[in-house]
Amino acid sequence: xxxxxxxxxxxxxxxxxxxxxxxxxxxxxxxxxxxxxxxxxxxxxxxxxxxxxxxxxxxxxxxxxxxxxxxxxxxxxxxxxxxxxxxxxxxxxxxxxxxxxxxxxxxxxxxxxxxxxxxxxxxxxxxxxxxxxxxxxxxxxxxxxxxxxxxxxxxxxxxxxxxxxxxxxxxxxxxxxxxxxxxxxxxxxxxxxxxxxxxxxxxxxxxxxxxxxxxxxxxxxxxxxxxxxxxxxxxxxxxxxxxxxxxxxxxxxxxxxxxxxxxxxxxxxxxxxxxxxxxxxxxxxxxxxxxxxxxxxxxxxxxxxxxxxxxxxxxxxxxxxxxxxxxxxxxxxxxxxxxxxxxxxxxxxxxxxxxxxxxxxxxxxxxxxxxxxxxxxxxxxxxxxxxxxxxxxxxxxxxxxxxxxxxxxxxxxxxxxxxxxxxxxxxxxxxxxxxxxxxxxxxxxxxxxxxxxxxxxxxxxxxxxxxxxxxxxxxxxxxxxxxxxxxxxxxxxxxxxxxxxxxxxxxxxxxxxxxxxxxxxxxxxxxxxx
Amino acid sequence: xxxxxxxxxxxxxxxxxxxxxxxxxxxxxxxxxxxxxxxxxxxxxxxxxxxxxxxxxxxxxxxxxxxxxxxxxxxxxxxxxxxxxxxxxxxxxxxxxxxxxxxxxxxxxxxxxxxxxxxxxxxxxxxxxxxxxxxxxxxxxxxxxxxxxxxxxxxxxxxxxxxxxxxxxxxxxxxxxxxxxxxxxxxxxxxxxxxxxxxxxxxxxxxxxxxxxxxxxxxxxxxxxxxxxxxxxxxxxxxxxxxxxxxxxxxxxxxxxxxxxxxxxxxxxxxxxxxxxxxxxxxxxxxxxxxxxxxxxxxxxxxxxxxxxxxxxxxxxxxxxxxxxxxxxxxxx
Numbered sequence: 131x132x133x134x135x136x137x138x139x140x141x142x143x144x145x146x147x148x149x150x151x152x153x154x155x156x157x158x159x160x161x162x163x164x165x166x167x168x169x170x171x172x173x174x175x176x177x178x179x180x181x182x183x184x185x186x187x188x189x190x191x192x193x194x195x196x197x198x199x200x201x202x203x204x205x206x207x208x209x210x211x212x213x214x215x216x217x218x219x220x221x222x223x224x225x226x227x228x229x230x231x232x233x234x235x236x237x238x239x240x241x242x243x244x245x246x247x248x249x250x251x252x253x254x255x256x257x258x259x260x261x262x263x264x265x266x267x268x269x270x271x272x273x274x275x276x277x278x279x280x281x282x283x284x285x286x287x288x289x290x291x292x293x294x295x296x297x298x299x300x301x302x303x304x305x306x307x308x309x310x311x312x313x314x315x316x317x318x319x320x321x322x323x324x325x326x327x328x329x330x331x332x333x334x335x336x337x338x339x340x341x342x343x344x345x346x347x348x349x350x351x352x353x354x355x356x357x358x359x360x361x362x363x364x365x366x367x368x369x370x371x372x373x374x375x376x377x378x379x380x381x382x383x384x385x386x387x388x389x390x391x392x393x394x395x396x397x398x399x400x401x402x403x404x405x406x407x408x409x410x411x412x413x414x415x416x417x418x419x420x421x422x423x424x425x426x427x428x429x430x431x432x433x434x435x436x437x438x439x440x441x442x443x444x445x446x447x448x449x450x451x452x453x454x455x456x457x458x459x460x461x462x463x464x465x466x467x468x469x470x471x472x473x474x475x476x477x478x479x480x481x482x483x484x485x486x487x488x489x490x491x492x493x494x495x496x497x498x499x500x501x502x503x504x505x506x507x508x509x510x511x512x513x514x515x516x517x518x519x520x521x522x523x524x525x526x527x528x529x530x531x532x533x534x535x536x537x538x539x540x541x542x543x544x545x546x547x548x549x550x551x552x553x554x555x556x557x558x559x560x561x562x563x564x565x566x567x568x569x570x571x572x573x574x575x576x577x578x579x580x581x582x583x584x585x586x587x588x589x590x591x592x593x594x595x596x597x598x599x600x601x602x603x604x605x606x607x608x609x610x611x612x613x614x615x616x617x618x619x620x621x622x623x624x625x626x627x628x629x630x631x632x633x634x635x636x637x638x639x640x641x642x643x644x645x646x647x648x649x650x651x652x653x654x655x656x657x658x659x660x
Numbered sequence: 661x662x663x664x665x666x667x668x669x670x671x672x673x674x675x676x677x678x679x680x681x682x683x684x685x686x687x688x689x690x691x692x693x694x695x696x697x698x699x700x701x702x703x704x705x706x707x708x709x710x711x712x713x714x715x716x717x718x719x720x721x722x723x724x725x726x727x728x729x730x731x732x733x734x735x736x737x738x739x740x741x742x743x744x745x746x747x748x749x750x751x752x753x754x755x756x757x758x759x760x761x762x763x764x765x766x767x768x769x770x771x772x773x774x775x776x777x778x779x780x781x782x783x784x785x786x787x788x789x790x791x792x793x794x795x796x797x798x799x800x801x802x803x804x805x806x807x808x809x810x811x812x813x814x815x816x817x818x819x820x821x822x823x824x825x826x827x828x829x830x831x832x833x834x835x836x837x838x839x840x841x842x843x844x845x846x847x848x849x850x851x852x853x854x855x856x857x858x859x860x861x862x863x864x865x866x867x868x869x870x871x872x873x874x875x876x877x878x879x880x881x882x883x884x885x886x887x888x889x890x891x892x893x894x895x896x897x898x899x900x901x902x903x904x905x906x907x908x909x910x911x912x913x914x915x916x917x918x919x920x921x922x923x924x925x926x927x928x929x930x931x932x933x934x935x936x937x938x939x940x941x942x943x944x945x946x947x948x949x950x951x952x953x954x955x956x957x958x959x960x961x962x963x964x965x966x967x968x969x970x971x972x973x974x975x976x977x978x979x980x981x982x983x984x985x986x987x988x989x990x991x992x993x
Contacts, residue, residue: 211896215896224946224948224952224953224954225894225896225897225950225951225952225953225954226948226950226952228894228896228897229892229893229894229897229950229951229952230950232894232895232896233892233894233950238892240667240668240669241667241668241669241671241672241890242672242676242890242891242892242949243892243949244669244672245669245672245673245676245949246892246948246949246950248669249947249948249949249950
């Protein structure tokens with residue numbers, strides 16, 4: 131009995147394992163079909179765009195399909211009862227197997243159940259459970275294999291030439307952006323060393339450094355150039371605040387006015403030479419002395435005499451200076467008046483007022499001490515105001531030299547940025563001088579190999595025939611016949627810029643075209659002035 | 661027969677062999693007179709063994725009455741035949757109290773009707789009025805007769821084998837559903853084939869007709885019925901059977917479209933009982949000791965045939981109940 135039951139269980143288990151294996155294989159085939167179909171769709175999406183299919187996508191899709199098939203076959207795993215039913219169906223046992231198995235499980239083994247079990251046992255001994263079919267569709271299997279092979283074949287297709295070129299450009303641009311970033315960071319760091327604390331603070335506030343750091347991830351040359359252009363604009367804004375041109379212009383006018391004036395010649399020379407520190411010293415000399423307060427009548431009279439005597443010379447100089455300032459102000463009809471011009475105005479007013487007050491003092495009856503006292507106080511007030519104004523101008527001169535120095539330093543950085551922008555756009559790199567150290571010689575160029583130009587597949591230093599080809603560079607720079615342009619990228623850039631500016635200025639150019647070009651430059655540089 | 665009788669394997673095997681032997685004997689005896697119609701004979705015997713009644717339908721002259729006559733002879737039991745007519749009254753069937761004078765006293769005495777027998781042939785049952793047909797309801801289901809407040813038990817075994825003619829519909833009364841449901845099987849007697857036709861002529865038109873002998877007794881039939889009840893049915897096969905019966909109802913969700921379209925009302929649980937009982941006998945006859953789905957399929961057709969009530973569309977399109985049963989079997993499989 132035990133042996134019979136064991137045999138029955140083993141028989142059902144074999145059918146179960148074969149059924150489950152069949153289910154797993156069938157699920158695998160079906161899911162592979164679906165997975166490979168999806169993988170082909172994904173692959174075609176890549177290929178239509180010209181890209182090589184990344185291996186990860188088909189692997190993930192087909193892998194996921196296989197996992198789903200395994201999970202499904204585990205979920206749908208056949209029970210022993212179901213396996214017995216399948217066995218009945220396949221071996222045509224007329225429910226004998228499932229009946230015997232169920233009755234055995236239920237512990238029914240006497241009488242008719244024993245007979246039934248015997249009957250089932252005899253029937254199953256005549257069949258081989260391993261002959262139970264796996265029930266795999268050979269058509270589906272063939273189709274799945276075909277689709278998998280197709281997926282494999284699609285994986286072999288390489289990037290299109292256009293994509294390859296784009297990728298090479300992206301890699302090159304990325305390299306460039308890293309180079310440019312490092313270069314600019316170095317430049318800024320070097321610059322920071324030369325700056326004093328106040329200037330450093332200005333640079334920090336402008337967030338130039340942060341913007342430079344963002345350059346690294348860029349892969350498109352245009353975007354990289356745009357980023358650099360924005361960076362440059364930022365720098366220009368910073369420079370604009372420290373631009374001393376209008377002040378210098380005013381001061382040069384003033385220098386001209388002071389050229390022939392006695393006692394102010396030195397100041398004039400210093401200003402014309404832009405030696406603002408010397409000019410400042412000269413200006414400080416013009417400050418009027420402080421007089422002690424008189425306590426009695428005698429002293430007051432004495433003080434009046436001293437005031438007239440000691441201030442007279444300097445007041446003359448003040449008058450000359452303020453006159454010169456007025457003339458210089460008139461001569462410089464700049465729209466953007468500098469802060470210096472306002473200070474000039476104020477000083478001129480103070481000078482006029484002081485001169486008037488001194489004139490009044492002279493006209494007062496010497497006996498009218500009270501009035502003298504009062505007028506002297508007015509004069510002192512005017513003197514103080516005049517001194518203050520002079521002091522302000524003097525300080526402005528001092529600040530001017532600082533600003534100028536900062537502006538110069540920033541200009542260097544700006545130049546570097548312009549070069550970086552040109553370099554980003556595929557022009558020659560001239561960030562730093564080439565060649566090796568003295569004595570080492572130059573056996574190889576310091577520059578990197580240029581990229582192929584996207585319009586004509588030629589190096590940036592073009593060979594070409596005038597009048598042919600798509601590239602405007604080629605048209606502008608190539609001479610007839612063959613030859614290599616020796617014009618550097620920066621020069622080309624400047625020349626092109628000038629040509630475009632000249633083009634904009636031409637009257638016959640339609641206004642909508644002009645506006646388009648203007649907009650482009652405004653977008654890139656922020657302004658058309660520079 | 662008690663439950664413990666078949667607990668012994670050898671004894672059980674002996675009993676099942678006896679079952680088959682007796683069945684084969686009856687079958688062979690009937691086959692001596694009835695030519696062909698093996699399936700009808702088989703089903704009638706299955707119905708008889710299961711204690712059920714059979715409704716045999718066929719055009720006149722196909723041997724319906726002869727079959728029942730032969731069966732009654734092959735089984736050593738009492739046999740009565742009633743020719744159903746429109747003027748037949750219930751009392752003509754079940755009997756009536758008659759006023760008799762006994763020992764100078766007038767007493768009412770129950771005069772048993774023809775139903776008090778073992779095999780009742782209700783010939784052309786659809787010719788009787790519904791009232792008379794209904795008189796058979798209690799008899800067929802409970803195997804008792806109640807007259808004048810007294811109940812009389814019929815002798816066992818008791819079977820009603822009714823015949824009806826499907827073509828002569830004038831002056832007939834269709835059997836009510838309740839009565840139809842009480843028939844275990846409805847069997848269609850078909851036209852014999854060429855060979856069978858010749859054999860019928862040989863056997864019935866000669867000088868002598870074959871003599872039918874009793875091969876089993878009424879008690880044997882009861883015992884065979886009890887033995888058949890021991891055949892086990894596995895859970896999934898039983899579920900299959902239940903699904904089939906449920907699928908005959910158009911309001912059941914999984915019933916096939918043909919059922920939803922052509923069936924007004926499906927089979928009752930009594931149909932399921934009949935199928936299971938019949939399938940058990942069928943299993944023994946096929947040498948098996950368990951009910952298989954094939955047994956269920958085989959028995960389901962005659963057991964459901966008269967229990968499926970066609971809808972108006974079904975009647976209009978002349979859909980046969982057997983077609984519906986086949987579609988149910990296919991859909992449940």
